[in-house]
Amino acid sequence: DSGVTQTPKHLITATGQRVTLRCSPRSGDLSVYWYQQSLDQGLQFLIQYYNGEERAKGNILERFSAQQFPDLHSELNLSSLELGDSALYFCASSVGAALRNTEAFFGQGTRLTVV
Amino acid sequence: AQSVTQLDSHVSVSEGTPVLLRCNYSSSYSPSLFWYVQHPNKGLQLLLKYTSAATLVKGINGFEAEFKKSETSFHLTKPSAHMSDAAEYFCVVSDRRDKIIFGKGTRLHILP
Numbered sequence: 517d518s519g520v521t522q523t524p525k526h527l528i529t530a531t532g533q534r535v536t537l538r539c540s541p542r543s544g545d546l547s548v549y550w551y552q553q554s555l556d557q558g559l560q561f562l563i564q565y566y567n568g569e570e571r572a573k574g575n576i577l578e579r580f581s582a583q584q585f586p587d588l589h590s591e592l593n594l595s596s597l598e599l600g601d602s603a604l605y606f607c608a609s610s611v612g613a614a615l616r617n618t619e620a621f622f623g624q625g626t627r628l629t630v631v
Numbered sequence: 632a633q634s635v636t637q638l639d640s641h642v643s644v645s646e647g648t649p650v651l652l653r654c655n656y657s658s659s660y661s662p663s664l665f666w667y668v669q670h671p672n673k674g675l676q677l678l679l680k681y682t683s684a685a686t687l688v689k690g691i692n693g694f695e696a697e698f699k700k701s702e703t704s705f706h707l708t709k710p711s712a713h714m715s716d717a718a719e720y721f722c723v724v725s726d727r728r729d730k731i732i733f734g735k736g737t738r739l740h741i742l743p
Contacts, residue, residue, distance in 0.1 A: 549731075558736060559733035560733065561731040613729075615729060616663035616682040
């Protein structure tokens with residue numbers, strides 16, 4: 517158990533809908549990262565927050581947004597869902613801000629299926 | 632621009648024989664390089680990382696990797712494979728702005 521908690525574990529929704537994925541980082545970790553893993557795109561980094569502020573941005577679509585709250589949990593909001601958004605969404609957390617200086621611990625993921 | 636290429640999508644080795652998973656990178660800056668492992672239905676776990684210190688990096692579970700700038704490679708090795716090493720392995724590059732790029736992954740199969 518990495519200490520990173522993601523809810524829900526599974527989510528099935530229809531195209532055009534909006535969902536929210538939640539991540540609780542390990543106790544004491546200030547950084548939260550979001551990743552998407554799909555069969556066609558592989559693993560992609562979406563976005564990172566550090567202590568409530570956006571720190572780094574990857575291949576995150578405009579239909580997606582994220583935030584980190586004062587208690588350091590994070591939410592990833594996915595809207596106007598398309599079939600191609602079906603994927604495993606991972607959250608990771610770390611103490612530090614830069615991966616080269618810290619270690620990220622991953623949650624078990626939320627599997628999103630868009631039908 | 633950064634990129635990372637894992638040269639083999641699948642590698643099969645017999646238990647007790649050496650493992651070699653190949654990774655080449657491209658980066659405009661001095662990169663940080665990582666290897667992560669993903670077991671079925673699990674999140675990723677860091678095996679090891681290179682961040683401009685020693686070029687030979689030792690990780691967990693007997694894995695190590697060597698950073699070779701002249702070859703732009705960061706291959707992952709292990710002297711003797713164990714059945715529990717069967718998993719998917721990802722090579723990752725991160726630049727000074729912490730933009731993170733994953734390789735496509737190499738699935739390692741261990742034959743009894």
